[in-house]
Amino acid sequence: MGYRLQHWTVAFTLGLLLFVYTLHLHAAPLLLNPEKNGQSATGYLSYLLDQNGQLGIQEITGSTFQPLEGEARLGFTDATLWLALDLQQQSTLPQEWWLEVVFASLDEVHLYTQTAEGHWQQQTLGDLQPFAQRPIEYRNFIFPFQLNNNQLQRIYLQIRTQDSLVAPIRIWSVKQFQRWHLMENLLLGLSFGIMLAMFIYNAILWWVLRDRLYGYYLMAAATAILTITELNGYAFQYFWPNSIWLANYQHVLVPAAYFVALTAWGRMFLNTAQRTPRLDIGLRLVNLFAALMLLSVVVGEYRLGNIMSFVVGLYTMILFSWVSIKVALTQFLPAKLFMAAQLFPLIGAALTVSRASGLVPNNLLTEHGFQLGVTIEVLLFSLALAQRIKLLKSEKKAAQKRAETDPLTGLYNRAGLFHHSKKRLNRPPHKVAVLLIDLDHFKPINDQMGHAVGDQVLVTVAERILAQTSLGIDVVGRLGGDEFVVVLDQSADERATATAEQIRKALAYPIVTTEGETHIGASIGIACSTDASSTLEALIKQADALMYQAKRARHQSHASSY
Known part of the structure; x- marks a missing residue:
């Protein structure tokens, strides 16, 4: 008895599994609702692969189809894909429906619908036909059709292409598509x-x-925009709607141009030849790969070029991510923005794939995730460029300041003195006074107390001279040794004499050093200019002669010439 019970239990279980499996072989019909927003056919499709591409609609109607799990994604294949979809509308009234193949890069797509008399009606679309032949002007392939009653009706799609065979299917009512298209x-x-x-x-x-660098950015941005339009179908719709050759080969030509432009921009922006020389070799190879892609077009190996566009794109993205991380670790701040920019297309692509897999809801953001990612990438590239230019200007300004600054005192050196005094001399009414200051008794300090103490004295002298001048108006510099120059801008004669006297008195105070107090004096020569013909070099020479007169006179603190 126990054996028989066990036998019937096994038989019942096997029968139940067979029944479930039999149900599984027949995809459930898709109930069409005109108020729904683009009903996906995923989960309702059955498929058949025609390896030789010889089957017609008459042979197909009697063939066995297998349920399709997920969307139709076969990659690169020579086989012809047949899709069967059972439809039933919930309304008894005749309703026009639009079937959308949500992929813009397919060579041939045929829709077969059955008339009320039982005849098969064929519509043909694809990028091997001029865009004007499409019944609905839209970037993707849209077939209008009607269901005449609420009975179950089967339609067939036949797809063959040299591109990657991807064919998500959506069914729209006209009203809902127009709303979607507006938001899109x-x-x-x-x-x-x-x-x-x-x-x-x-x-x-x-x-x-x-x-x-801006030119390289423009090339990268332009080819990025062109790549997006090529992927979305807008390039064929707006740029070359009558060129079948470009509609076909755009999927190789446009990515090749983008890879070259992106690599040139990235290499120059990140300065990879200097910062990451080994990885820079890998980036240069992108140009070779792009050339091979173009060669595939010349020799007619379109599919090879198309496959290469996927492989080279992945290679370029991974390599640039690696390079930007390495450069960012060198504290080159714009590289962080460059690295972030590279992430957004990846996030967008992952979002689009997740939508296709049913992991995230189907909406405008998830469907166009890749384009939005590239948009953010272009925006961040622009911000990174602005940051890099700002950094370069800052570095250039700092280098120029170092080149014009006396490292000991922080005053202008000879080059800085001449550079910053030029505007003062050329500005009307050209009233400029030049004070040449030579320290007295400095050499004994250097010789007896050492150069370190001498440096302390020079630093203190610089501070005291600056204190007697107008910051941002006058120019103060050290010619070298113990000679200093002050250029008084728009100065009256009395101010030049008064300033010279203030400097002499300030320098007469004791100077505290690590070796104790010390005293110095100063001899000052003053030369003034009242016209545009005077040069700083001539005024310094004139002030120098007058300064030596003051030294010889001993009882004078300064000498002047007007």
Whole structure:
């Protein structure tokens, strides 16, 4: 008895599994609701692969289809894909429906629908036909069709392509598609608007500054925008709607141009030849790969070039992420923005794939995640460029300041003195006074107390001279040794004499050093200019002669010439 019970239990279980499996072989019909927003056919499709591409609609209707798990994604294949979809509308009234193939890069797509008389009606779309032949002007493939009653009806799709075979299917009512299309245009218009704004802004900067780096950015941004339009189908719709050759080969030509432009921009921006020379070799190889992609077009190996575009794109993205991380670790701050920019297209692509896999809801943001990621990438590239230019200007300014500054006293050296005095001399009414200051009794301090103490004295002298001048108006510098120069801007004769006397008195006070107090004096020569013909060199020479007169006179503190 126990044996028989066990036998019937096993038989019942096997029968139940067979029944479930039989149900599984027949995909459930998709109930169409005109109020729903783009009903996905995922989970309702059955498929058949025609390896030789010889089957027609008559042979297909009698063939066995297998349920399709998820979306139709076969990658690169020579086989023809047949999809079967059972539909039933919830309304008894005739309703026009639009079937959308949510992928813009397919060579041939045929839709077969059955008329009320039982005849099969065929519609053909694909990027091997001029865009004007499409019944609905849209970047993706849209087939209008009707269901005449509420009975179950089967439709078939036949797809063959040299591109990657990806064919997500959505069914729309006309009203819901128009609403979706309006919102999509707003979102994508904002996306393209941001990218174009960044392009125009940096184009103006390039035109004004003539900086090559801006030119490389413009090439990268332009090819990025073109790549997005190529992937979304807008390039075929707006740029070359009548060129079948470009519609086909754009999937190789545009990415190749983008890889070259992105690599040139990234290498120059990150200065990889200096910062990461070994990885820079890998980046240079991208140009070789792009050339091979173009060669595949020339020799007619389109599929090879298409596969290479996927591989080279992944290689370039991974390598640039690695390079930007290494450069960022060198404390080159703009590299952090560059690295962040690289992440957003990856996040966008992951979001789009997750939507296709059913992991996230289907909406405008998830469907266009990759384009939005590239938009943020272009924006961050622009910010990184601005940060890099600002950093370079800051470094250049700091280098110029070092080149014009006396390292001991912090005053201008000879080069800085001449550079910053030029504007004062050329500014009307050209009233400039030059004070040449030579320290008295400095050599014995250096010889007896050492150069370290002498340096302390020079630093104190510089501070006391600065204290007697107007910051930002007058120019103070050290010619070398114990000679200092003060250029008084727009100075009256009386101010020059008064300032010289104030400096002499300030320097007469004892100077405290690590070796004790010491005393120095100063001889000052004053030369003044009242016209544009005077040069700083001539005025210093004149003041120098008068300064030596003051030294010889001993009883004088300064001598003047007007």
